[in-house]
Amino acid sequence: MKVINQTAADFKIIDFTWPAGFYADGIHAGLRKQKLDMGWLYSSVPATAAGVYTTNQFQAAPTQVTKKMIQTHHQLQALVLNSAIANSCTGALGLKNAQTTQQLAADVLEIDPELVGVASTGLIGAQLPMPKIAAGLQKLQLTKNDKLPEAILTTDTKAKTISVALKLNGQVVTISGFCKGSGMIHPNMCTMLGFITTDANIEAEALQTLLSEDTESTFNQITVDGDTSTNDMVVALANGLADNTMIETDTKDYQKFGAAFHYIMAYLAKHIAADGEGATKLIEVNVNHSASTEEAQAVAKTIVGSNLVKSAIFGHDPNWGRIIAAIGQTKAVVDVAHVSVWLNGLPLIVDSVAADTEVAVLEKAMDTNQIQIDVDLNAGPAKGQAWGCDLTYNYVKINASYHT
The missing domain is CATH 3.60.70.12 (L-amino peptidase D-ALA esterase/amidase)
Known part of the structure; x- marks a missing residue:
């Protein structure tokens, strides 16, 4: 490439x-x-x-x-x-x-x-x-x-x-x-x-x-x-x-x-x-220190494509378990004891355990139309990126009546 x-x-x-x-x-x-x-x-x-x-x-x-x-x-x-x-x-x-x-x-x-x-x-x-x-x-x-x-x-x-x-x-x-x-x-x-x-x-x-x-x-x-x-x-x-x-x-x-x-x-x-159907937020996922660009892109795309992650973003819920689960379901090389995740610059996970950022602070940080999730896999030099949006009630409304 x-x-x-x-x-x-x-x-x-x-x-x-x-x-x-x-x-x-x-x-x-x-x-x-x-x-x-x-x-x-x-x-x-x-x-x-x-x-x-x-x-x-x-x-x-x-x-x-x-x-x-x-x-x-x-x-x-x-x-x-x-x-x-x-x-x-x-x-x-x-x-x-x-x-x-x-x-x-x-x-x-x-x-x-x-x-x-x-x-x-x-x-x-x-x-x-x-x-x-x-x-x-x-x-x-x-x-x-x-x-x-x-x-x-x-x-x-x-x-x-x-x-x-x-x-x-x-x-x-x-x-x-x-x-x-x-x-x-x-x-x-x-x-x-x-x-x-x-x-x-x-x-x-x-x-x-x-x-x-x-x-x-x-x-x-x-x-x-x-x-x-x-x-x-x-x-x-x-x-x-x-x-x-x-x-x-x-x-x-x-x-x-x-x-x-x-x-x-x-x-x-x-x-x-x-501009996703019914969306209120753009989600950007940046994956760093991956074993390869392909794996980094796969992880980023899996996170941004997770309906559970998308729903949590819509609800301003800093449920990082959904992010870590999305990472884990890929075939990417991951240092499972030393993965870190940030949400809009605030630490969510440090070395695969919860960071000490207060929930109220995280919730406030999610009250914006752009959400950035940064992931460190601690597995190599490569990086990748993906974009998506939150999953809202309006998405269902729009698609329930698209034909009619």
Whole structure:
């Protein structure tokens, strides 16, 4: 695994903006009652494309189509996105509808249909209303507005967007990302759609390497409810219009660009976790002194994915027994006599026994919308990280009536 040195980063966070040559729009096409529910993303030139996809065996039709386009051509010029209807488990007709969407968009944009990707999110099992999709494609414009990130939301409470800028070879490069995800969140990947656009000039192999490796430490390290969706994918597009020298692996520019790219990925992943269905708190777990990075990540993910831990966090209950039990159920190497745990900087466990921090102090420290759990396994030099959210009454309420 390549390690991107984040200290090499020389980027700044800017207001959300589309990189040079990218255009987008979002509209209400009638798939939902009132909210924006359809949009597109377009590059004025074909863009180098990379993707990662759900591991769910029932991979949705749009995911299959986009995956095939990227793996075959390593390029895309447009993406058509919709919420409300996932077009998953829809058989041959669902696949045909995804391909028809490709062709309809290509006709409107006057590009090759094999340069068009599609992505859907929403209810599993329903067919896309193709007359509404076709009409929506006629209404969409090539704009610089920020409606597209809103048009892909389902149970999300807010759009999730981020832009950064950096200089490579004296040229300003912009990287912008947006995503949706709130429930049915669990690696690999999570119930989410994520898109990263950049005007950087980068090799297809280098872009795919960055996306695949960063997914392991970001999107694959978040969990809300332990369920893996059928539609998940993250797609990265780079159209090269910044005119920087081509970014190749094992170069200083790759390190600089990679650090900014990783920041975008981690930012979006954390914001999905924080916006989990019904959530009131973002939970971050940092595991240190593990025998390996893989084991550290597994421990962090197990803790943040424990329903007992999540429930305790919601109830402001510093029940550290649930954390230690989660650690113990993994296969990670652990010094069972010398594990220590901190909650928002306060010691919970020292050398595998209760610390002397007063319960009232711990409860007060939990009265915040962010909870950080730090774990020391005392078993090696590696570390890992994961994010999730608390489990609330509203999660059950939202999902008890999702279909109706």
